[in-house]
Amino acid sequence: MKNIDKLIQKAEELQANGLVTRQIADELNVSRDTVTWLLTRSRKEEVPPAPKDISVNWSNIGKSAFRLRHIGIALCDMVVDTMSKTDVEADLIVGIGLSGVPLASLMADELELGLSVYHAYNEQNDETQNRGAFSRNFAGIDGKSCIIVDDVITTGSTMKDVIKHLRSAGAKPIAVAVLVDKSGSETISDVPVNSLVRIVRVD
């Protein structure tokens, strides 16, 4: 089966299980436009050209704590390098749930920093609205300098949300660290983005 057919099948399965477009997009690490396209194609309707998008599957890293730890160390190295060019010292790693949290936890351990966790929620009936909160089970963020960790940036909207929440709570987001940045951004809301892989379109 071709990769595209596998994606269509997975999108259909997730839809049948009650997930909305945004959730399917998050699960497949593609944009919402791509999910709409995949589902339209699956119904054999006349389809517009496919959106320009890339599906990221990092499960060969995520399935092994050993691999994840080593990837986390590589990301720490990048972040330390970036931060050595500034006077700012980090206090906290903020992991974005769910997929950013294992990586964030390993990085907090490696850098001997506190660990905070952000739950990204979206409104049930409004796929355009992101809402989120910091978990009370982890470190508080007030006044802290934070490195935000996630697996993938697709549109950047989750990251913008976290940065906004941190600032409004009096914390200072000083760096973003992700495995893959599909937005190709060097900064998001003026915070430098460190990614192991940055995808930049040339067309």
Ligand SMILES: O=P(O)(O)OC[C@H]1O[C@H](OP(=O)(O)OP(=O)(O)O)[C@H](O)[C@@H]1O
């Ligand atoms: O840049 P964006 O378009 O905002 O998309 C990126 C976000 O989507 C995924 O999270 P998701 O909400 O699926 O949670 P998950 O970590 O449980 O997969 C991913 O882990 C990022 O947090």
